[in-house]
Amino acid sequence: DQQVKQNSPSLSVQEGRISILNCDYTNSMFDYFLWYKKYPAEGPTFLISISSIKDKNEDGRFTVFLNKSAKHLSLHIVPSQPGDSAVYFCAASVAALGGHAGGTSYGKLTFGQGTILTVHP
């Protein structure tokens, strides 16, 4: 049962254009969402996150959009650069009950399968 899905295994984009990576989830209890970037032979690197109380979060060239009714989030990269070429993972978690650092599910991430982004010069 794949609770977090990235249905596009790969995406190819021209330098300077927008890259849009998509992610769908099924567990309505998820309320914290993250994007990680991974280069070969390295660990995933945190990129950007969004809480379920927001529908958009922006950090420089990266923007994450959350549509809770559709259980869908997306990562926009504008403008795309060749150095952005990597595998992108979306992840989701259930926040601690009552907003405090407790609860058995706190902090556990469920990852999607990843999307390979290639940005061509």
Added chain:
Amino acid sequence: NAGVTQTPKFQVLKTGQSMTLQCAQDMNHNSMYWYRQDPGMGLRLIYYSASEGTTDKGEVPNGYNVSRLNKREFSLRLESAAPSQTSVYFCASSERKEGNQPQHFGDGTRLSIL
């Protein structure tokens, strides 16, 4: 500026051998995690430790054991390695406080079991 350090980086085992993967973090994080990454499946949680002295099973715990040695170190042990455990293993850590905190990952251990 080390962050999360995993050793070894590569290992080849024979079926039935045992091995311990080491992980240490220097960010004073309370929570630590072990994941495995297999082709087409993303990262799956094996075990985690919400705080020093506690450990809990994740999504795929069978065939593994863990030890939270102290606040810095969290080890993963394969008692009798099987070919199905060939994978890349990632350790991660995060703060445990009010609000959501991202996890920080090591560079992985690439494990092959023949």
